Amino acid sequence: MSSSPSARDGEGPRSGQAPSTGSGQAGAGQVRRGLLLVVSAPSGTGKTTLVERLVQLVPDLVMSRSYTSRPAREGETNGIDYNFVSRQRFEEMVAIGDFLEWASVFGNLYGTCASDVERHLAEGRDIVLVIDVQGARQVRERRVDTVGMFVLPPSFEVLEQRLRGRSKDSEAAMQRRLQRARDEVAGFVDYDYVVVNDELESCVERLRAIVLAERAKLRQAWPVAEQIVGTFTRKDTQ
Ligand code: ADP
Numbered sequence: 001m002s003s004s005p006s007a008r009d010g011e012g013p014r015s016g017q018a019p020s021t022g023s024g025q026a027g028a029g030q031v032r033r034g035l036l037l038v039v040s041a042p043s044g045t046g047k048t049t050l051v052e053r054l055v056q057l058v059p060d061l062v063m064s065r066s067y068t069s070r071p072a073r074e075g076e077t078n079g080i081d082y083n084f085v086s087r088q089r090f091e092e093m094v095a096i097g098d099f100l101e102w103a104s105v106f107g108n109l110y111g112t113c114a115s116d117v118e119r120h121l122a123e124g125r126d127i128v129l130v131i132d133v134q135g136a137r138q139v140r141e142r143r144v145d146t147v148g149m150f151v152l153p154p155s156f157e158v159l160e161q162r163l164r165g166r167s168k169d170s171e172a173a174m175q176r177r178l179q180r181a182r183d184e185v186a187g188f189v190d191y192d193y194v195v196v197n198d199e200l201e202s203c204v205e206r207l208r209a210i211v212l213a214e215r216a217k218l219r220q221a222w223p224v225a226e227q228i229v230g231t232f233t234r235k236d237t238q
């Protein structure tokens, strides 16, 4: 994975990001609690590319930065693409309950820090976790209000082309990813939305529409609606 420094976890200048409209703020001192979103897809489908684009387009939406015991690949930077830690450190974090979810993927450990997620939600930002199906299951079990989006490639053949096009893997690693993809795709049934990543920009548009629709749901929109309704209270009852 590679990403721009600004794409993850809402830290630093978010270059290319649409200016905030303050949609995270409910007004009158009330902060809307953010939405917890999860995106999963077989490796090579394009989920990282899609979500990096999505967070540039949607204000008050950040992408979570995972922890991993995997060594950084060429071109990846600690604190940007992932928080790279030793296996021992990762296991200590598991033991003290630092993770909202974690999983072993291709022999490496990956996890989402619970306090990072909580900070964004409490400050009124929506956060999107780009994680595998095992991790998504744990998040759903712990947080019933999670919004799950599953991204499918147009076909197995297209997935293979994308993985080869990205060409970061040995042939053996490629075969492992393809086999895992065969197992993972059936997991789509557990998500709230399914989106096919055929053409990049139109797929991003569909993800954006989902986020905006979720924000307009009653539970999310309640604080701002209450505040507006409050302005309708008559002061001159004579
Ligand atoms: P993932 O995070 O799911 O493993 P990536 O975001 O790394 O996948 O994308 C895999 C490859 O597919 C990358 O080379 C990316 O540029 C390419 N890609 C992503 N979406 C599309 C698309 N809609 N059409 C063509 N290529 C795509």
Ligand code: 5GP
Residues within 6 Å of the ligand: 001, 041, 042, 043, 066, 067, 070, 101, 102, 103, 105, 110, 111, 112, 130, 131, 132, 134, 135, 136
């Ligand atoms: P990669 O090593 O190619 O960056 O990622 C391999 C897989 O790990 C991908 O399917 C990716 O979605 C998943 N992954 C990345 N971060 C996390 C995480 O924090 N938790 C879980 N469960 N999976 C993750």
